Amino acid sequence: MDTMFAIVCKTYEGVKALETYDKEGCIIKSSGLHGLGASIGRTIHDRPHADEFVADDPQRRLDILKPRLPNGESPPGFLGFTVNMIDVESKN
Template sequence: MLSLVCITYDGIKALVTYDKDGSINKNSGLYGLGTAIGQPLDGIFSVICLENLRPYVGEFMPNDPQRGLDLSKPRLPNGETMAGFIGFAVNMIHIDDTNLFHLTNDGNGLRETIFYTLFSRLQVYKL
């Protein structure tokens, strides 16, 4: 499965162009790029637009160069953190420095948009 992430909706519109009859123009956009490098695309692909995701609105972990999200640890009814809890998967993703500060027009990065959407509730435990 091929999935792409675009920062803006305009980026998505540039991926595919259509002929006058409504069919996909295989000589332009992503299809044209695939053909040009000898890897033609067949079928469909999904696209996620960061601009359209509801971002994390809380604080970031202090002094964290990776800008981890300051999420509350899960607690048992007695208030204790569950045994073996390591953290949230969204904060365990290492984002390369060149991509760490790619921001949407609203100033949101990859961690607080796509990774938060996908992994915000995924908890990691040590057995």
């Protein structure tokens, strides 16, 4: 569970842009999310939060930094992190 990672994309093109592969099927670490992480000195295996929750949020959403491109904008089609897009009934 500690290593689960999910991203929701609005388009299939967004999904294809997340990871690219070489002819042997290995991930190309200089492109997609891997390349973006490297450009800001982080890897996608770094935890984007420190188990902190958004203040006063009844859903207890995780306080996760949104991904940013070098120009400071979120990647096109980025909607949010799956873990924060699930609404849990208060009885649960």
